[in-house]
Amino acid sequence: MVESISALTLARMQFAFTVSFHFIFPAFTIGLASFLMVLEGLWLKTGRDVYHQLFQYWVKIFAITFGMGVVSGIVMAYQFGSNWAVFSDKAGPVIGPLMAYEVLTAFFLEAGFLGVMLFGLDKVGKTLHFAATCMVALGTAISTFWIISVNSWMQTPQGYGVNADGQFFATDWWAVVFNPSMPYRLAHVLLAAYLTTALVVGGAGAWHLLKDRRAGNPPREGTKIMFSMAMWMAAIVAPIQVFVGDEHGLNTLAHQPAKIAAMEGHYRSFPGGPGGGAPLILFGIPDDQQQVMRYKVEIPALGSVILKHDADGALAGLDTFKPQDRPSVEITFWSFRIMVGLGMAMVAMGLWSLVARARGTLHSSHWLHRMALVMGPSGFIAVLAGWTTTEVGRQPYTVYGLLRTVESVSPLAAPAVAASLLAFVIVYFTVFGAGTYFIIKLMGHEPHPGEEGPTRGQGADGITRTAGITPAVQVNPDAVLAE
Numbered sequence: 001m002v003e004s005i006s007a008l009t010l011a012r013m014q015f016a017f018t019v020s021f022h023f024i025f026p027a028f029t030i031g032l033a034s035f036l037m038v039l040e041g042l043w044l045k046t047g048r049d050v051y052h053q054l055f056q057y058w059v060k061i062f063a064i065t066f067g068m069g070v071v072s073g074i075v076m077a078y079q080f081g082s083n084w085a086v087f088s089d090k091a092g093p094v095i096g097p098l099m100a101y102e103v104l105t106a107f108f109l110e111a112g113f114l115g116v117m118l119f120g121l122d123k124v125g126k127t128l129h130f131a132a133t134c135m136v137a138l139g140t141a142i143s144t145f146w147i148i149s150v151n152s153w154m155q156t157p158q159g160y161g162v163n164a165d166g167q168f169f170a171t172d173w174w175a176v177v178f179n180p181s182m183p184y185r186l187a188h189v190l191l192a193a194y195l196t197t198a199l200v201v202g203g204a205g206a207w208h209l210l211k212d213r214r215a216g217n218p219p220r221e222g223t224k225i226m227f228s229m230a231m232w233m234a235a236i237v238a239p240i241q242v243f244v245g246d247e248h249g250l251n252t253l254a255h256q257p258a259k260i261a262a263m264e265g266h267y268r269s270f271p272g273g274p275g276g277g278a279p280l281i282l283f284g285i286p287d288d289q290q291q292v293m294r295y296k297v298e299i300p301a302l303g304s305v306i307l308k309h310d311a312d313g314a315l316a317g318l319d320t321f322k323p324q325d326r327p328s329v330e331i332t333f334w335s336f337r338i339m340v341g342l343g344m345a346m347v348a349m350g351l352w353s354l355v356a357r358a359r360g361t362l363h364s365s366h367w368l369h370r371m372a373l374v375m376g377p378s379g380f381i382a383v384l385a386g387w388t389t390t391e392v393g394r395q396p397y398t399v400y401g402l403l404r405t406v407e408s409v410s411p412l413a414a415p416a417v418a419a420s421l422l423a424f425v426i427v428y429f430t431v432f433g434a435g436t437y438f439i440i441k442l443m444g445h446e447p448h449p450g451e452e453g454p455t456r457g458q459g460a461d462g463i464t465r466t467a468g469i470t471p472a473v474q475v476n477p478d479a480v481l482a483e
Helices: 007-046 049-082 085-119 126-155 173-177 182-215 221-255 257-264 302-308 329-359 366-375 378-394 414-443 477-482
Strands: 160-162 168-170 280-287 292-299 397-399 456-458 464-466
Touching: 007 049, 007 126, 007 182, 007 378, 007 414, 049 085, 049 221, 049 414, 085 126, 085 168, 085 173, 085 397, 126 173, 126 182, 126 378, 126 397, 182 221, 182 366, 182 378, 221 257, 221 302, 221 329, 221 366, 257 302, 257 329, 257 378, 280 302, 280 329, 329 366, 329 378
Parallel strands: none
Antiparallel strands: 160 168, 280 292, 456 464
């Protein structure tokens, strides 16, 4: 069985598996760090203990999620040397410094201030502690900046040269960092992270509102506030994300037209002119073998309206590219629709929350709460679908138009890659599954007055423990600082 699958395919599967696990943690911590900053700022400004209560509630969840994100990210870095050594050799002079800049800026901020944020409130005072929380939030945003810059350069490379050994090198670092797709991609990812966090917070709040309703208890103030804040974020950010996504799509059309053709399911080109515009294919079954979309449901000319802002606009299809240069439509077409469909559901929920807020039923509309509960994990699904669209749509290249994926892989035997992939699957589902279960368990109790954060304390047996976190999963502040 292993012999029938190439080492290249297994290496791609392994990287896709590990990066998918890793991506869901930063997608949550980026937004959660900013949410914690807002909560602590409101506590200092208003003096209301409920904001401190919510901060203590969510900072424990942030600590566990951040730790899992760090561990899963380290594993990904090793794969550049093990499975993708040729890519690392050729692209390392460009992407290596960018990743080093992330360590020198973002990681130093996060590692330097995270310990203060988690364990230092009683030691450094409120003002300095708030400054530490702001620095952690800033660090997560800067980290996103550098990682997106790396990925965007691989999508739309510029500012480079190629030496005699076939290695890329920077001729203009400004052009490398701020490559054509970077600003759009950065805005899209940051907004996605904020939406993901808002949906998780809203889902947790909805769960407790529904539970209180069933028990006949009035909702607690902290639950009402976090649900309200989450719905504000969804109502404001989701429509902005639609606009940013549209701009990102137009940028992709300009620089990666094959990816757009795959996303839209356009196997053939549309010449434009009266009646020659491209339709918007809502659903269908892509057939990459025959290069045809089967059983399609489409709206005439709407594809040209969206991508060209002209009902008669011409659009290039995959038939304008060589067969070996075409990405997979079967994957890209559906991953894009999953992302867009969930985005539209987020917009709908945000609008529904505005109506409920205007009617004074935001905290009593159980159908809205049920939708928010169901939508809780949708942000993670959407970011994974978006990542799949971006990366599969870039194929068959690692550096778009310059370095093919088949030329980037290490000279490894398929059984070796398969063995490490199997090990990753077992370890990841065990370790990160346990961590995710614990996070859900932490969310299972409702925020309450006197909520404890992850503060250190000595037990009767002399073992240092973390308040609010059970001994089964301890956060060691010294280890956090060492990271």
